[in-house]
Amino acid sequence: MKVNQGSLKKMTCGAIAAAALLAMSACSPGGSTGKDGSASDAAQGGSSLTMWTFKQSHVKPLQNAAEKFKEKTGVSVTVQAFTPDDAYVTKVQTSAQTGDLPDVMEVHSNGEDFTYGGSGLLTNLADKVDSSWSNSFLEAVRQDGVVNDAYYKQSLAEGSKTAGIQKGERWSVPFTIGTFGIVYANKAKLAAAGVTEAPKTWEAWMADLEKVKAASGTTGGVSIGFQSPTTGLEWAMQQMAFAQIGPDAYHGLFSNDASKNFASANGTKVLSTYAQIQPYWMPGTQSLTIDDADIAFAQGKAAYDIGGTFTLAFLAQNGMTMDDIITFPIPEPSDSVIKDRGLSPFGLTGLSLSASSKNQESALEWMKYLATEEVAAQFAKDAMDVPPVSLGDKPEDTVGPVLGAMIDVFGSDPKTDYNLGDTSYKPGAYDGTPVGNALMELTPLATADVAATGAKMAEIIDTFWSQS
Amino acid sequence: MSATTLTDRERAADSATRSRGSAAGQGHHGSHRDNEAHQGKRQRGAASQSGTRGQRRREAAxxxxxxxxxxxxxxxxxAYTLFFGLEVSFAQWNGLxxxxxxxGFKNYLDLLGGSPLYSPEVRQAALNTVIVMVVVPIATVCIAFPLAIILNQVKRLSGVFRSVYFIPYVTTGVAVYMAWKYVLEPDGAFNALLTMFGLGSLSQPQxxxxxxxxxxxxxxxxxxxxAVPVAMLLYLTGLQSIDGAVLEAAKIDGAGWWRTNVSIIRPLLAGTTAIIVLLNVRDGLQGFQIFLLMTNGAPAGRTNVLGLEVYDLAFQKLLAPTLGLSSALGWLLFIAALVVAFINQKVTKER
Incomplete structure (x- = not known):
């Protein structure tokens, strides 16, 4: 009896162990795709493609483009959106493990594309994007998606997100460009306070904020999605600081030199100026997501909303018309080193080709098609986003006056125009979240003064340097 | 502990079987006829035992x-997930x-103080988690116990009252948390109510x-x-099981309402209290749904808890190679949960 039961037990345990082993081998990380992917073409994979995006506002414009692409080539493209951004990242992460990635993915340029590329999920496009293709992009963003020296060095840092990339590799081509640090203002609320035009200086903006708050009360403030702590840092403070103290001193804020970092005199100066906005935040903005902050602005709960060029489409989705809005870049203080600072456009999103795609030729053709001037301009108009191609001398004719005005502030001189995409002066292991959290203690939480905030920010950045 | 009990029971059963066998053997020393008769019975018994054995084997199969x-x-x-998770906790990996x-043990050491980048976050989350683990069970018991006593004594519309107080449990979930978010906004219903009742100074502008x-x-x-509804239900169930004679005796001895509840009912329901406390301690230790949905740790990490930190390290670090850290923190939480379970077992056994 015992022997038989033992046999049964052994058989059961054996079966279980075998099943577990099978499962483990099926799910092991070794099951991922190779770095360069397998070369396969449209003939192997048939004539249909799948493309993923993390922007709902891109779905319809992409579908419109896909219809025309099918007429031209016979290849159909299915567009799927997964939102918000972090859900999209998780979707890609899990699909990579199960081998279910689409042919083409929209990714954050010079970020996710490098992570996915370094992890072997994408096809290296370096020898596939020829000069005729890359020259179709604006010069300022032509190299976005390509691993340069700075990105390669960052990839070598301990704990880097982009480990595995090599210099010269191209993991995406530009798809949309733009910049952060664009302020959207509710025209009606401004008019009610007697403000009729965009401010030229930081001080003028503070004066406007005072007037608008007096006229509109709690609905006259500034909204921004502080649930992501980097927003205040990267969408407002940095643009202002770059102009106020100039590029070299600004880069020094992120160094590990105590005489230049956020705890220095320069740090005190920019933090003191930034803290002037404290009375004007929309009540409760410190706990809102980026989308919630935009929605609050669209609902009239705030007079100003800080975002980027990409915010416009979301505001339109939430019922705002272009006639309701005035836009302007984060203004520079009147004592700034740089006058008339511009904002450099950089690749916000790019298109990447999955290494596991069985339709590589067709996918490349689709990516190239989206980069043609006519298609890109139509996409920009439909999606209210900025394409990486030239829209001529009068971009407002194509994308309308509001987006056109934003494009007008674009500049690409590193001495006078702030480029958020340039991270070469930051430590390789840099992560904006803890730095942004420290800045939030100064404003909007008002739990720390300028000196304590500067010291904390410097301490965090020093930690990143020690890991780089 | 339970394994020991089982072994004792098995020993007792074996011993009983042996003594029954021995008694039967002694009875068979009677007459020869008896022996033959018993032998026949034994053979039939053996055949029958063999059949039973086969049947048992089939049943076992x-x-x-x-x-x-x-x-x-x-x-x-x-099991696979457990072992895979354990493996990952000793690695640096972004899941891709x-x-x-x-x-090695670097992830564990980083979390426990070795990394100036991650350990402050974990410390803040651990402190918040401990506060939740202490305050939620105590507050739940302090509200649910008297509520159950009162509801148990209500004669009219008791079903309606019980249903009303149970509603929070039935409706708890994503929708309720979102509703609470709106209620608690600067221009939400809660601030409006405070202002309406002349308590505007207590309202929160942010x-x-x-x-x-x-x-x-x-x-x-x-x-x-x-948490109160389930706790209240458990207390109500406990109250129903208290022998009326005990309460009657207390009444005869002159114990008033307060004395009866504090000195008789409370100790009799101590086991229930222990279960409620430990269930809520466990929820406080591992649960993070409410924190993820309502604040995601905001403002500036003030509502971050360990469960949310595990989730953040795994999925919210924008593909940084922190899956190992997440897994290591998960295992540290598992060890903490084991300690809680051990205390649970000790306390419930004592009760």
Missing amino acids: WGYAFVAPAIVLFCVMG TPTWKWV GWLGNPDTALGTLIVIMVWS
């Missing part, structure tokens, strides 16, 4: 067959690369979840609000 899917499922989805980098001083406390209140 069927039993194993029925539980096999569940065991296989556990091995694939449970074909290989990972072994780092919202109850926006103020770093009130955010965690507000979430704790909502957790208690969600």
Whole structure:
């Protein structure tokens, strides 16, 4: 009896162990795709493609483009959106493990594309994007998606997100460009306070904020999605600081030199100026997501909303018309080193080709098609986003006056125009979240003064340097 | 502990079987005829025993067959996940690369103070978690116990009252948390109510979840609000099982309402209290749904808890190679849960 039961037990345990082993081998990380992917073409994979995006506002414009692409080539493209951004990242992460990635993915340029590329999920496009293709992009963003020296060095840092990339590799081509640090203002609320035009200086903006708050009360403030702590840092403070103290001193804020970092005199100066906005935040903005902050602005709960060029489409989705809005870049203080600072456009999103795609030729053709001037301009108009191609001398004719005005502030001189995409002066292991959290203690939480905030920010950045 | 009990029981059963066998053997020393008769019986018994044995074997096989899917499922989805997670906790990995980098116990050490980048976050989250683990169970008991006593004594509309107080449990979930978010906004219903009743000075201009001083406390209140119904139900069940004679005797001895509840009912329901406390301690240790949905740790990490930190390290670090850290923190939480379970077992056994 015992022997038989033992046999049964052994058989059961054996079966279980075998099943577990099978499962483990099926799910092991070794099951991922190779770095360069397998070369396969449209003939192997048939004539249909799948493309993923993390922007709902891109779905319809992409579908419109896909219809025309099918007429031209016979290849159909299915567009799927997964939102918000972090859900999209998780979707890609899990699909990579199960081998279910689409042919083409929209990714954050010079970020996710490098992570996915370094992890072997994408096809290296370096020898596939020829000069005729890359020259179709604006010069300022032509190299976005390509691993340069700075990105390669960052990839070598301990704990880097982009480990595995090599210099010269191209993991995406530009798809949309733009910049952060664009302020959207509710025209009606401004008019009610007697403000009729965009401010030229930081001080003028503070004066406007005072007037608008007096006229509109709690609905006259500034909204921004502080649930992501980097927003205040990267969408407002940095643009202002770059102009106020100039590029070299600004880069020094992120160094590990105590005489230049956020705890220095320069740090005190920019933090003191930034803290002037404290009375004007929309009540409760410190706990809102980026989308919630935009929605609050669209609902009239705030007079100003800080975002980027990409915010416009979301505001339109939430019922705002272009006639309701005035836009302007984060203004520079009147004592700034740089006058008339511009904002450099950089690749916000790019298109990447999955290494596991069985339709590589067709996918490349689709990516190239989206980069043609006519298609890109139509996409920009439909999606209210900025394409990486030239829209001529009068971009407002194509994308309308509001987006056109934003494009007008674009500049690409590193001495006078702030480029958020340039991270070469930051430590390789840099992560904006803890730095942004420290800045939030100064404003909007008002739990720390300028000196304590500067010291904390410097301490965090020093930690990143020690890991780089 | 339970294994020891089982072994004792098995020993007792074996001993009983042996003594029954021995007694039967002594009875067989009677007459020869008796012996033959008994031999015949034994043969029939042996045949019958053999048949029973076969039947038992078949039953056992069927039993194993029925539980096999569940065991296989556990091995694939449970045991595999456990061991895979343990493996990952010793690695640096972003969940994408074909290989990972072994780092030994570094992830554990980083979390426990070795990394100036991660350990402050974990410390803050651990402190918040401890506050939740202490305050939520105590507040739940302090509200649910008297509520159950009162509801148990209500004669009219008792069903209606019980249903009303149970509603928070039935409706708890994503929708309720979102509703609470709106209620607690700067221009939400809660601030409006305070202003309406002349308590505007207590209202929160930044919202109850926006103020770093009130955010965690507000979430704790909502957790208690969600936990009270089940606790109340458990207490009501306990109250029903108290022998009326005990209460009658107390009454005859001159114990008043307060004395009866504090000195008789409370100790009699101590076991229930222990279960409620430990269930809520466990929820406080591992649960993070409310924190993810209502604040995601905001403002500036003031409502971050360990469960949310595990989730953040795994999925919210924008593909940084922190899956190992997440897994290591998960295992540290597992050890903490084991300690809680051990205390649970000790306390419930004592009760």
